Amino acid sequence: MNRMQRIGLRTLLLGLIFSLLFAGLLIRIFWLQAVDAAWLQEKATLVWNRNEVIRPVRGKIYDRHGEALAYDAPAYTVVATLSKKDPNHIEDPKEVAKALSPVLDTSTDILYKQLNKDAYQVELRQGGWKVDAEKAKAIEALELKGIHLMEETRRFYPNKELAAHLLGYVDLEGKAKMGLELSMDEWLRGKEGKNRFVKDARGIPLPNGELEYIPAEDGADVYLTIDRTIQSFVEQALDRAQREYRPKRMVAIVSDPNSGEILAMSVRPGFDPNQYWKIENYSNYAVSYPFEPGSTFKIITLAAAIEEGLFRPGEKYLSGTYRVPGSRIPVRDHNAGRGWGTITFLEGVQKSSNVLFAKLGVERLGKERLIRYIQQFGFTKKTGIELPGEVIGRVPPISEQIAPRDVAAISFGQAVSVTPIQQVAAVGAVANGGKVLPMTIVKQVKKKDGTVVYEGPKSEGKQVISEETSRQVREILETVVSEGSGQAAYLEGYRVAGKTGTAQKFDEKTGRLIKGEYIASFIGFAPADQPKVLVYVALDAPQEGHYGGTVAAPVFQDIMRNTLHYLRVPTE
Template sequence: MTPRGDVGGGRNPGNARRAFRMATYFWGVFVAFLVAVIGRVLYVQEVLGPQLLHAATEQWVRSREEEAPRGSLLDRNGERLAYDVPAFDVVALLDPRAPEHVEDLEATARVLARGLDAPEEAILRTLREGREQGRYQVEFRPYGWKLLPHRKEALEEELRRAGVRGIAFRPEVGRYYPKGEYAAYLLGYVNRDGKAEYGLEAGLDATLRGTRGKTSIPTDNRGVPLPYAEVQGDPAQPGKDVVLTLDVRLQAILEEALREADEELRPKGIWAVLVDPWTMEVLAAAARPTFDPNRYEEISEYTNPFVGKLYEPGSTFKVLTLAAAIEEGVYRDDDTYQAGVYAPPEISPPIRDWSDPRGWGKITLREGIVRSSNVAAVILGYERLGRERLARYEHAFGVDELPFSLTGHAPLPGSVRGRLPDFAAAPPRDVATTTYGQGLEVTSFGLVRALSAAVTDGVLRDPVLVKCVRDADTGTCTPPAASEGRRVVSPETAAKVREILADVVARPEGTGHAYAVEGYRIGGKTGTAQKVDPGTGRYEAGRYVYSFYGFLPVDRPRFALYIAVDEPERPAEGSGEVVAPIFRKVVEQAAPLLGVERGGSGSPEGEGRIGVR
């Protein structure tokens, strides 16, 4: 018999194998699961980690870009001429769900049009289209875009009086020009988009605009900054203030004089520049027509009258011919000539003096300059200097250069070069007429630059508009790198030029006698330039640019003033009738401010000069 305990033959080998296989399978599944989990963890951590961290960070960290405060433009005494202020966009809320919304479109359009100086139909159209399209709100660009505080307050008052509701004001930043039209063509403007588009605002934009910043700060799920959270990132760097050479007091004098002249003469244009002729710092510059940078949309003339407008200068240019002739030793006061007509065989038609064909008979060269004789200028420049030397001096005085060519930096965009003829190929008459400012073109800054060299120390210098740049952190005001200039004539030649030009004003027969101001010794030169018809290329009768360049005191000029009047409505015999009243008015008011006393020669060098506070 077989024992009970041996029934089945003991451990079954098949069962053992099945158990082993199952154990192996489950262990394999477990290991695979573990590998998958670990792999997923590694994938999430190494691959998706940065993305998930960024997404999470965006939920609890708020980032924002910061606009850099723009630097201000100041006059030389620290008075602000352009700076940033709070501004406001006008918004009309149209959705009935808004706490207050526009109800009567016509009444709202009527009040907004009056307050924004805008066409009523344009405002009403914007309101109607917004309501038809189901918009929550509408804006009114450009009329209601970045209103300055005083305009916002005036509009709010009109809305209140009319009982109009649903108009809101969204805060922005705008650019404000507190003096309005003062020096508008120099300052330029920043448009509503914040882009500098004209004048010094554009030319100095890299200095003024600063650097935008980007910062971030941890917040809760509602966007509220966490306690003790630190702001991270790069904050905005404000732009630097620029102190200009302008003096707002002198600018006010010049603006008022030109305003009155514009009303009386009704010319096509007037422009005037007041400078320190030794340093070429521009103390004031004004023009008509002009514009208000706060309302730049209304500008009618975009050509800058100081650096962008080309015109023939006329007899003021004789100063440069005189200086060159003195420097080369071909001018002598007592040399005589027959005034009236200059008619060598190669000059056709003949060149005539402005008086009449008979001229003034036989006179000295000095008297010829005092009387503004064209023939005297031609004898000195064309006949005695000759074509080659004349060309060399006209180029040396920078007539065909950009007015800022020596410094290499043009703070006023739109600057153009003056124009001289090709002296190598030009006919003799075309060369000769340049001696008295005909057949060439200048800008007012370019001409003042050349004339100032001829009456100071003979060194040509660029106009200077920037006194210094002020650091926002340290307050240090750093002047720009100075140009040494370029010597054209000697100081002795310049002194002789001043002496002769003093006679132009002092002597009764001088063309500048109308510019005399009692108690001041003034030197200067008149100009009456006939204008060319651009269609025919011929000079037109009755169309003139009248001008004068004057300086005082003669011994050592403290300031020079250039004024040009383009085609006044009232006919005139010469510049004395048109320009002299403007000149005298400015001198009477500006001279005391600049330390020039009646009967004296002004303050010694370095004393009384306007400084920067």
Template sequence: MHQFKESTRNRIIFYFAILFILFIILSLKLVWIQVINSAEYQHQALDQRVREFIVNSERGIIYDNTGRKLAVSLPAKTVVALPDNIIDPKKTAAELADLLELDYQTIYRRLTSDASAIFLQRKINDKLYQQIADLNLKGITFTEENKRYYPEGELASHIIGFTGIDNNGLNGLELSYNNYLQGKSGKIVVERDASGKTIPDGIREAVPGRDGYNVYLTIDEVIQFMAEKELEKAADEFDISGGSVIVMDSENGDILALANTPTYDPNKFSDFTEKSWRNRAISDLFEPGSTFKIITTASALEEGAVTENDVFTDPGYIIVGDQKINCWKLWGHGVETFAEVVKNSCNPGFVEVGLKMGKASFYSYIKAFGFGEKTGIRLPAEAAGIIPAYNKVSDVELATFSFGHGLSVTPIQLVTAVSAVANGGKLMRPRLVKEVETGAGKKNIVNKSQVVRRVISEKTAAKTQQLLKQVVASGTGTKAAIPGYQIGGKTGTAKHYNEDIYDSSFIGIVPADQRKLVVLIVLYDVAGHTYYGSQTAAPLFKDLTKNILGYLNVKPDYKHEFTYQSNLSSQIIPDLKGLSFLDAESKLRAANFNVKIIGNGKIVTDQLPVSGTEAVYDSTVWLFDQAHSVQNILIAVPDFRNKSASTARNLAARKGLQVKTTGQGKVVGQSVYPGKRVPAQTIIRLKLR
């Protein structure tokens, strides 16, 4: 009996010990759950009974400068599958496959996934939504999102760009201003019961979102439409790969139109090639050709290396180093003033000007006008252009720069640089966005016009404009002329290396009441017999500009038609040797000569042309100090043939050369071939008969 009691007692102690151990384990587990790891379990419990709904923000509207909508957001349905509620996934997948244009297996795999909800197709059109809704499929529902819509289709597509399926900007201003346009999504948190229904008095929390900011552009929808229509016309009329048009208000840098062809519809951008999305006006490089002569002209006038009355000679070419650079006119333009060099678009004349400026000076002006660097227009993929490194620029490169070859620029760089000539000398930063509207009670973000730097004086800008007006009035740009309007401009034609295709262009300065517009037309890869800028781009410029002026209600003025006036009266250059530079310059200025000083010395030791030369009013006299020889200046030899001895002698003196004649009558031969560059004061022997 005692043994039985002892055994029972041991079993009780054993079971009690087990229960005690279990109690300790459960207690520790409860401490772990309720104390140590309570936050995690609370979060899991909350997740089971709380549902979070994302409230999409609405993307901001993009307006033109008159308030017309260029990009808006519209409600669109998204097809959502709830796999747990689908009764027959095979049948449902089969019915949706054709409508959604998706593979059956792809849909079936989504319908049978472990997800509680899954997107089948986002932002469908109203017709497709109605077709799916009419099927009344169990487990198929819809949610509403915002879809980007471009009311004008292809209009300004390269400026505006487009968004992806998640409403994030992928191109154009939609990308570069995405942080302003996209807004911030909000959310609503609700508590549900075991059946998934919302508990009326359960937890509710709303985190407000923020709609995107509206953006106001400088673009004028009407002018943009006109620009795109002209490019369409060019594509039909000429054999080209594409083209660009930019219209800029030179006073503030506002872009009123920026168009390219080919174009695309941002509402269905995926239907177009990526090449069509490319904004060639800011991304593509081209040789500006003769349009760059505007920059050469303004730089040379500002530097004082030349005036409109300086004499030039063009036998049809000029020789620089071992290169023969031809003029477009086979027999050349003969003797001409610099004003006529500009009007005639004479390459040898511009080569002389570029070389007279010198490498350091000319290169610095090219950079000052903004070439070789991005303009900062704030559009994706802007190119910086290509300007050869300074240490790789020889006289030949410098010569070709002067007429727009050997360097590559973007259309936006060229129109920005010429706008500095149009507005009195200020290089402006191009502006596409005028203002960002940040909502009620907040201060709007204003994108003020910005002066990058002053590159030339107002006087130089005004003189350059006058020279450009004569180009349109009676020079190579007459096909751009519009009666009643004083337009200045320049054609450009640049041949591709080793290819028989061209880039043709025209850029013009257009007075429009209190402001001056700069309009650029560029046609890329022009093939066929009609390729000169004067034949292709200039007529397009005329038609576009006429429409713009009519739209802006700028009336023609037939009473004050432009006529270029020059003073070609002659006078004798005085002897300046031995004078101080200050006295010599004062004496020349008083006699209405332009002065170019070479050196930093105090006393004039030589001059060009020499004293006693009969020179034209406001022509340039070069003064040298002891450290700089006049013979370091190279002069292009004129074609003296068929000239009298006196005429040849005077021309040589004005150019800075000397002649010795034999015989009588007209010049029939000369010791140095025309167009060759020789040191100043070189004696040229002429044979007369």
């Protein structure tokens, strides 16, 4: 084969190769356009299009005067650069951990483990996640190489422990937990928005590349019936009681008996919702803790007997012990059954005589009428307050067979269990002229544009006793404070009405009373003739004293005095 033939053959081979390549290219183009077109379009869309979630701002929680109790605030997450490829990386993790430890209040070991990971960058979730501005400034002042702050938001509670169980908290993940944060979450959290747009290969949005934009709807604001100042009176009183009496737990509620609005509510042990991970007690005892109320429940028996015309203040009876028909176990007055001899019904109320109320329950009212009044006063249903976890106690139905001795016990606050909020609602009816009102702690929920999406109940309530009965009960309860077992609740210049309560604790598991453990309580209102404020206080298992008149009444007095002065209720 000569030289010209070899050149021709090479040219032919090259032409054939190029023809095959061109044919392959045409086939590939056809395949992409006809077969893989949909898949490629979808993949390109994923690369070009960017979807961003727009987070709404959570609504605030205010007291009745517009003072913020909970809101979103700036927070900062500590980020550490670990990769040596980055010139601004951490060079000595141990030294950095040691420097950060006192600022973040986290052990050096925990921080070092995070700083020693095989990663380009890490967020210090343990100790450095969403810290407040004060800690952020302290971290910046350290000028640590490889440490920087990422700005975020978190829920902030400016008053710390104040009303903690009432408010609840939102965790660092943004999830509502406990209290009003949980029950009002539907309105507080708002609605997420989204932004879908087209970007180039570098991730930069293209001009006119917006495909869809739905703005976030910020959460609505919640306005409470709580008064922050009255709430602080309650918190301070409970703190003093904790130091003096050392109970296992406490609860205090302040309400307006004429509207059913809660002005303050607090329980102990408390917590700081800004540091919710330290919580030891998750229960709001005001709504979730039913117990035998003891003598404060006598108010209900008294009201029922007066309404039925069965209580005559001047009538006399023999105090001390009372043998209930058909029972071998006598009812004894609280002074070991010694009693006070033959006294009047009025004196029996003033001295909180169990014998008197057993006689009223068994001999005068009887089981059916007594239970019916207890039901009408709301003890067999929830109060409707806008808090999670509300329970009802145990009241036997009328149809249930009840031994006469148990009827006697019920009439002075044993053999039944009720919650503090139920007692506040029931005694509120005695104070306001005879109407049981729904309890409320939320005035309204309002969107940012001013639209009101929820208002607290404004019911006229249910009339359970007459206004005349209400007046008579108030006058009798006023003598309990001025002359009887509640004298520690007396306030100079004000007519105070109320009732003490001392109940030995009952163990549901064993079915027996707990030796040496009592719940001391006091419930009352002022002024007695035209009540403006109702206060309930209960101390569970106080270590110093256990009678309601000596332990709970002084706490009541403290709260009531400050509240009446603050509200400028005139003295007489």
